[in-house]
Amino acid sequence: METKTVKSDKSIGFAALFSVLTLVGAGLMIGGPDQLTKALGFAVAIAAASLAVAGAHAFQ
Template structure:
């Protein structure tokens, strides 16, 4: 049973922020050449991981 309450919505805000960065990175995979696609993929994976971490840490 949970005994403490959350007073902040930081988890939601960070998750949304990193999700937007993930979408931008995924869009970069479509637009450019092979190097741009690789960088976009890396940005998307890192940002998605940080979105999950932020949601779990602050929520």
């Protein structure tokens, strides 16, 4: 049985912040001028999406 509850909106803030970064990375991936920029956009999108999920779970 859980005895301690935490009321915080940090999980929503982290998820929103890193979701925006995920969209930026996806935009680079789609609209990048060369292959290297598209690869970096993919890396940013994957890392930011992972951090969004991790941040949401860390402050839950």
